[in-house]
Amino acid sequence: MKILSARQIREADAYTIAHEPVDSLRLMERAAAACAQWLMDTYRGTARPFYIFCGPGNNGGDGLVIARLLADKGFNVQAWLVAKGTPSPDNLANQARVPFLQTIHEPGEFPPMETPGVIVDALFGTGLNRPLEGWTAAIIHQINGQRGRHDIVSIDMPSGLMADKSTKGNPCIHARYTLTFEYWKLALLLPENGEFAGETVLVPIGLHPAYTAAVQTEYHLTDMEMIRTIYRPRDPFAHKGTYGHALLVAGSYGKMGAAVLSAKAVMRAGAGLLTVHVPGCGYEIMQTAFPEAMCETEEQATFSAHFDEPFRLRRAPEYDVIGIGPGTGTEPATAKALERLLGLWQGPMVLDADALNILSKWPSLLQLLPKHCILTPHPKEFERLFGATGNHFERLELLRSKAAELEQYILLKGRFTAMACPDGSVFFNPTGNPGMATAGSGDVLTGILTGLLAQGYAPKAALILGTWLHGKAGDLAAAVSPEAMIASDIIGHLANAYAEIQQ
Ligand SMILES: NC(=O)C1=CN([C@@H]2O[C@H](COP(=O)(O)OP(=O)(O)OC[C@H]3O[C@@H](n4cnc5c(N)ncnc54)[C@H](O)[C@@H]3O)[C@@H](O)[C@H]2O)[C@@H](O)CC1
Numbered sequence: 001m002k003i004l005s006a007r008q009i010r011e012a013d014a015y016t017i018a019h020e021p022v023d024s025l026r027l028m029e030r031a032a033a034a035c036a037q038w039l040m041d042t043y044r045g046t047a048r049p050f051y052i053f054c055g056p057g058n059n060g061g062d063g064l065v066i067a068r069l070l071a072d073k074g075f076n077v078q079a080w081l082v083a084k085g086t087p088s089p090d091n092l093a094n095q096a097r098v099p100f101l102q103t104i105h106e107p108g109e110f111p112p113m114e115t116p117g118v119i120v121d122a123l124f125g126t127g128l129n130r131p132l133e134g135w136t137a138a139i140i141h142q143i144n145g146q147r148g149r150h151d152i153v154s155i156d157m158p159s160g161l162m163a164d165k166s167t168k169g170n171p172c173i174h175a176r177y178t179l180t181f182e183y184w185k186l187a188l189l190l191p192e193n194g195e196f197a198g199e200t201v202l203v204p205i206g207l208h209p210a211y212t213a214a215v216q217t218e219y220h221l222t223d224m225e226m227i228r229t230i231y232r233p234r235d236p237f238a239h240k241g242t243y244g245h246a247l248l249v250a251g252s253y254g255k256m257g258a259a260v261l262s263a264k265a266v267m268r269a270g271a272g273l274l275t276v277h278v279p280g281c282g283y284e285i286m287q288t289a290f291p292e293a294m295c296e297t298e299e300q301a302t303f304s305a306h307f308d309e310p311f312r313l314r315r316a317p318e319y320d321v322i323g324i325g326p327g328t329g330t331e332p333a334t335a336k337a338l339e340r341l342l343g344l345w346q347g348p349m350v351l352d353a354d355a356l357n358i359l360s361k362w363p364s365l366l367q368l369l370p371k372h373c374i375l376t377p378h379p380k381e382f383e384r385l386f387g388a389t390g391n392h393f394e395r396l397e398l399l400r401s402k403a404a405e406l407e408q409y410i411l412l413k414g415r416f417t418a419m420a421c422p423d424g425s426v427f428f429n430p431t432g433n434p435g436m437a438t439a440g441s442g443d444v445l446t447g448i449l450t451g452l453l454a455q456g457y458a459p460k461a462a463l464i465l466g467t468w469l470h471g472k473a474g475d476l477a478a479a480v481s482p483e484a485m486i487a488s489d490i491i492g493h494l495a496n497a498y499a500e501i502q503q
């Protein structure tokens, strides 16, 4: 699914009006009717009144239509026009159709709203072009002050948030739900705005599909259609060699769990063969915990500078992919080993955890990476690798520019994990939940990505599919209890995540 900028959303709106028998007033009616329906379905039977705050533009126009539609259905509705500036023509036309509309001219006129109800925030949407200040900011603070007593539902955007620019630190509605029209907006996907949007619900309003099909965007949200296009069913004539031989370099004294979790995920993702390279202290652990993997070792608790000797990496062509990093530690000897490895290997590769920490400590190693590896930092690892930024839009831009400059795929973990490709595109992943913020979850992702690359998926396909599978398996695991789930449960649900694609 493409993520459009505020300008492109306006164009999609105009294109629909030009190419369909619908004028702007009808389109507003359609969008507002979809919201009114959601509000009725969600709050029917609760006897909660609706308190609707309408701004001067078309977002306010949506609020006016919602007020009328809910009142027509017999709901208890109060609506206020927060009057500042000239109203848009469609807003004005709808004001006349809400006889019970009141006006707030200054913050002192903020209504009491005694009965617990639902505040509908239709003050500003994608038309916001600068931070809110003065008395509009004061109204936002007053609405936020009501959060304990009322549910707040924002229409299209939480008022105060700009669709594709940072509004960090500026006044903004804290919604429980955001009913956003037709497309995800970039701002709704970035963690710094999570507290404002609450739960985002996508509301289709029937914009013309031809515009979306043709428009060029850098940002995308992974959806099932994309996943089904990427996924390749197994060949009935397959043997284990068909699905590749992965090498996983992982573990150290006290951190063999990371290696075991990663190894299991490689195989559960579908790799044909796996060799795990661990320090000597981990040999028995690995062979016992996961007999499906072959295991080779070194004497030391960490990896030696002579990595390639017992390791016989000169036989590298027998591997299809190398995954490296979970639990390896960042000893100088291990860093040397990674350097040697990079001198010998130019194939597909996944670098995670301590492999990334080594790259941060010795940044010159970044230049030795084969092109089109997958790097999977969490925000702290990303900051150590590439530096701090002032807000999450800047961080996204840094992610994009580093992926292009280094010609690597870089995955930045988060609620909507952002995956930047060397061609400048960024894919956001929708699956996953807070239950996955648990030790070992990242090691499982490394394993899944390594397992997909082993099977011959191209890096971009492996990245999008693997991250989706990881989140979906996590969602299935969290369905029982997000608190009680552990990383092994994600592996345990990978089969069910695959099954969802095949349905
Ligand atoms: N995209 C679409 O296809 C559709 C959009 N609709 C609605 O239209 C909205 C966009 O409408 P508009 O473009 O009229 O914009 P908005 O209603 O979001 O806001 C524009 C108004 O706010 C004022 N404004 C902007 N920044 C301000 C600031 N910092 N302080 C005070 N005032 C400020 C402008 O002067 C203007 O009056 C969407 O969010 C959505 O709710 C729907 O009505 C129907 C279909």
Ligand SMILES: [K+]
Pocket: 059, 121, 122, 123, 124, 125, 154, 155, 156, 157, 158, 159
């Ligand atoms: K709004």
